[in-house]
Amino acid sequence: MTVHALLPEQLYRSCDQQQFDFETTSQISDCVNVVGHERAIEATRFSMEIERSGYNLYAIGAPGTGRHEIIAQLLEEYAATRPKPDDWCYVHNFKSPGKPVALHFPPGTGRLFQEGMEQLLDDLRTTIRAAFESEEYQNGKQTIEQEFRERQEEAINEMREEARGRGISLIPTPTGFAFAPLVDGEIISPEAFQKLPKAAQEDIEKNIGELQKKMQERMGQLPIWQRETRHRIMDLNRDTTLTAVRHLIGELTEQFGAIAGVNQYLQEVQEDVVKNAFDFLVSGEEHKGVHPGQEVQPGNFNRYRVNLLIENDNGAGAPVIHLDNPSYPSLVGRVEHLAQFGALTTDQTLIQPGALHKATGGYLTVDATKILANPYSWEALKRALRSGQIVIEPMERMYGFAGTVTLEPQPVPLNTKVVLVGDRRLYYLLSQYDPDFLELFKVAADFDDTIDRNRENDQRYACLIGGMANREALLPFDRSGVARLIEHGSRVAGDAEKISISRDVTRDLMIEADYQARKQGDRVVGQSHIQRAIDAQIRRNDRLRESSYEQILRETILIDTQGEQVGQINALSVLDLGNFAFGRPTRITARVRAGSGGVLDIERKVELGGSLHSKGVLILSSYLASRYDLGAPIALSASLVFEQSYGGVDGDSASSTELYALLSALSGIPIRQSLAVTGSVNQLGQVQAIGGVNEKIEGFFDLCKARGLSGDQGVLIPNANVKHLMLREDVIQACAAGKFHIYPVSAIDQGIELLTGVAAGQPGADGTFPAGSINRLVVERLREFANSIRKMHGNENTQEDHDDNQEQ
């Protein structure tokens, strides 16, 4: 049962520098970029290679593990092997102007088409104008108009001649024509008319009536002739325009007509140009809007312009897009508007692509947290992945709110692998609460944050360091530096058998060590520079730690590091500040009395204790009941308190400590205050591993050191935590000198013996513990409590009978 303090070599696992066959990392730079993550890389490759819908990727891992870099590296590798995707353009929809048409072109051809259409527009302006100003057109048009005039005048002249034959003149009026009887070439006056014989008057009136009727018939023909004339001029205009533009559009058709949809589009352009040929006759100046550079109706030729939405002319292979700010518009694109004369207008040239467009045919990486934090983005991404197409739709329309009249661009097919990069908790939350998630992201790439520490991985890690030093333009690291970085990686991992592969942490430390080396004028970074950088990091961050220790040293917070106390023990906790964690001793006290309240967790009672802590306390009750079976319910009321703890307490790493305090209180045997304890306990009394063991040990060591190491101070840790030890050099030296001790404990009995110096006592064949042992004292105390309770209830015989039976 005797527990021996750990040897110095058990407190720290050094890295053997001699295993490296280089002098400095300059000899090994860039030999490897990725260490570990084999499972994640395999999953990523699987996702990239399987050409099925829904096999998108979720990269799980903690920040700093290099997920983004590794994913980006893999995607670039795959992208280089894939063909360049098509260019995409939006063009005007002449049949349905609110719904621009999406056309796709072979890579690099989209711009040629766009430029071709711009050239066509320029050519149309000059060609159509020239055609309509030509002598042939003018002659043709004037001939038609002249024919109409002559036809009209002929009809009127016929009427005039007929009227003249009857002695009547045809007179034009502001609204038409009137007939007037003439006398000597002059219109007859009313008086002269009245003087005419009745028969002559009737004859005139009859003639005029007949002429009017005929005139009405002739005038009824005018609109028909006008319409005929108009149609003939329209035909002339159409023929003139067609002759002028056909060859221009024909050139484009010849060049791009084989591309799907282009032939039809160019036909529609031709028809529209013919229909609106007169727009091209307005001079350039008349196109100018009220604002500089702005063009307005009627010469708005934007409908002939091509919006080159996606161009894949540059670079090789498929695109790899990282969307840093996945807002809804930046994901699926948007339709912009221009304010013109107080109204918002838009057309296909104002359609802006989203990241999904840019990544079409390639890869898109998005941070999972960010896309969920951006309103509607997550829904939009899912909808695009589910439907296999990218729909540009304003948010207000998507949710049924009234909005500005806008466009409904034709959806673009989505052929993109999407990679979400997020943490583990989010992955499980999405899996549980979003029914679409696992359908759309079937592959998870689970990134480790540690790798096994062995010679092979040491070599690969050294290569990784070399590569980083090279990329970051740092001084080379010598063997001692590399070894120290590996050792620090173990410390960060909290495990002597693992190395943390957090790229961020390693890179930061390397940069800071490089700074230290350069400051000293050294050309190579070694162990001392790294240690100085680590110390500087701690120094920058340990104001709170110093403040905490100061309070203990000034006895504001009461922690004993010598002497003995009944029901009082030093526990250890860790304060994690994000980039820095440190251990802090805390006093736990236990008080017991007869009663039926069981073990009272005061922290829980005042809502300062978390559920895990309460679980630990409940385990204590179970342990007491099973270990000290009195044949009757335990008549114990005990209370446990984290003294001077004003924040929350959670976790079960102090449950063994609480049990020691409780056993001390029950047995009346004092606990050595020179020791601190950490470890959780199960119902069987086995001490179990906890986290933050290094910080906890160092926290108590720092306090003892500040007060002066007495030689009997130390920490009890779970035996299962020995493999995690990567302690500071000063702690190791103190242990080596016998000034500080670290005891690996496997069971409660071991621990209580170390803490009290009294044997725990094992039950004999009769089940009783040896006299004087801790356990015997505990049993006696519990029985005493039971009896006092029984007396209180007037039923003392029952318990005595039971005791007698037990002793027998």
Add this chain to the structure above:
Amino acid sequence: MSNLRVRQLLVALDASQSSRQILHLAGELAAAMQAELAGVFIEDEELANLATLPFSRVIQTYNANAGVLDSRTLQRQMKIVSEQARVALESSASFWRVKHSFRVVRGKVGAVLLEAARETDLLGIGSRNWRIGGSMRLGDCASEVVRQAGKSVLLLPSNPRRGQNLLVILEADSDLTKVLDPVIRLCRISGTQPIIVLAALRQDQPALQEAVVDHLAPHGIAPAIIPLLSHPGIAVLKQLTRQYRVRLLVLGSATLAEDGKALQLLIQAVDTATLLVS
């Protein structure tokens, strides 16, 4: 138009829409000559008499219906179109930035035009006046004015053909001073060189050409001269105005100007502003 200076271009207007359409071109020419643009709206007295007859009806152009033509309605309509004419004149004058005036006169059209021609430097008449008819484009009244006023007349088409050149037709018997003085004036203002067609017999050509050059050279004008060995017929004039993209045709031919029938044919064939120099 013996004076070099045209101070006023008086445009005769009537109730027809085409007479208002000539105002834009009239304004442009007034601006070129730095003259005032004056308008006289003629209320036809004969039409007023017609409205008093008991059986008067008007066949409406816009719907071919026969409506009552009474004095009050006619008066109202005249007021409306004269107002439209005034607005159109003001608009043209404002556009071309020339001085303007407007008046309404009631009387017989021929008499009013003749009187107006005497009062002004240059009379402008729409080549499609309110007396519409196939052979009456200039109209009986206008023809009479051209022959009797003794002053130059500007015939203005409502749909003039596009052009920028000044084409002058001269014959051997043309009064060069009368014809070329306004040409000099227009060339100075517009900065263009005229195209001059010399319609004369071969033996008369050198002398005529020399006289033209002598007349124009002191003013720094070097015309393009086209000899024509015959009388310029209507077809030739039509071809010339189109070929040379003529903006203004100056007709210094007394033969044409005094031949009403030939003049009518010319107006029908040539949709170009034409200055008849008397």
